[in-house]
Amino acid sequence: MLQSYTFSQIRVLIGIIGLVFIVQIIFIFAGFNGWFSTATYIVIEVAVAIILLWLAFMIYRRATALRSLFKDMEEEEFKMSAMIQSMPDFVCFKDGNGRWIRTNDFGLELYGLKGKHYIGKTDAELGDINPFFKEAFDYCVVTDEQTWQKGETDRSEESFYVESGEYKSFDVIKVPIFHKDGSRKALITIGRDISQQKAAEEQLLRREKLSVAGEMASGIAHEIKNPLTSLKGYVQLMQETGSLTEERVNLMASEIDRIHAITEELLILSKPEIKKHEQFSICDSVDYVINFMKHQAASKKIDIKVSRLDHEDKFVYGDRNQIVQVFMNLVKNSIEAIEENGEILIKPSVQGDEIQIELRDSGPGIPEELIEKVSEAFYTTKEKGMGLGLTVCHRIVHAHGGSLVFENLPEGGTNAIVQLPLYSTKKTFTTS
Secondary structure (H helix, E strand, O other): OHHHHHHHHHHHHHHHHHHHHHHHHHHHHHHHOOOOOHHHHHHHHHHHHHHHHHHHHHHHHHHHHHHHHHHHHHHHHHHHHHHHHHOOEEEEEEEOOOOEEEEOHHHHHHOOOOOOOOOOOOHHHHHHHOHHHHHHHHHHHHHHHHHHHHOOOEEEEEEEEOOOOOEEEEEEEEEEEEOOOOOEEEEEEEEEEOHHHHHHHHHHHHHHHHHHHHHHHHHHHHHHHHHHHHHHHHHHHHHHHOOOOHHHHHHHHHHHHHHHHHHHHHHHHHOOOOOOOEEEEHHHHHHHHHHHHHHHHHOOOOEEEEOOOOOOOOEEEEOHHHHHHHHHHHHHHHHHHOOOOOEEEEEEEEEOOEEEEEEEEOOOOOOOOOOOOOOOOOOOOOOOOOOOHHHHHHHHHHHOOOEEEEEEOOOOOEEEEEEEEOOOOOOOOOOO
16 A cells, blocks of 8 residues: 555656646747746746756655665565465465466475476466376366355365375365455465374374274173173083083073174174164154063053154154164163152154154163263173163164264253154165
């Protein structure tokens, strides 16, 4: 703005000089023709000389200010250049047409443009200069246009191979700059190398996976070791005595069933595939679970109540048997949590395009410090529990595109909330 103001002043002064010059020519002709007296002519000439002297002084001041401005600009340019060159990031300035105006040494080294004429070239033209990066430059054209269309600062992650063979990842920020009329003026691109950070994150993720695998292996070994120890003892006893009682045979069969149950739940935990895809009534499924579990609840004097939907039945899509297993586990947990004379309330409701089933019990609730752990594999507060039931429930519900959360009720007890997408022609499931 200061530069524009200074140039405007100089243009005005030059205009005044031109005007004075024209006036002076007119007075010269007037002197030749005797239009003025000698005294008048001298006064006019002195006035013109004073005006010219004032104009010369003003021009000198403006020129000095302009010289100082240019010097300051050069210093600022030097500072800016030094700062950009010292940045460990890729910095590039492009004009509104995508032509490269300037980049730092990091960018020149990165794209193999050191010693090559890149100023005024577009990404497509630079791809011809260094064909190794043609794909990367073509991708830049696409992302630049996306940034222009958005009209605001854009941030993304870009990855590509460099000439050394290393795969680099960059956190890229693109800033579009527009003229007052909305036309494109310039685009600033800053790319930070996050390759080492990405490698560290992947290494940390691998370590976490190994840690989880170790914990799971330990849990599996512990859960299977107990029944195997019992079976081994009975086999040794059979070797010594030559026979086993029917009771001990039944116990051996029970331990084998326990091992089978552990392996079945581990298979579901590892990959809860939806084996049967069908449309089924969620309310009918809940009724089935209640009818199956009501005798077990009655033995502890627990009343299971259901709050019915006010409108027509609702349907979900997936494996009915797996969803039944989820509610079977949840009701079973509630029954075990209540000592006696309790209540379980099942309350379905429609939340947009999802159906929500709340399962509230009058048990003691879950300690706040444990509520986040109840779904972890092999975590259990039960004496004979395996700690896989709720983990399997989470995986099944997630595979059906839903969610399962637990919360403690203000009046006491636990509320298990299952949310599942209502049936539609578009069905999406995840198995991760």
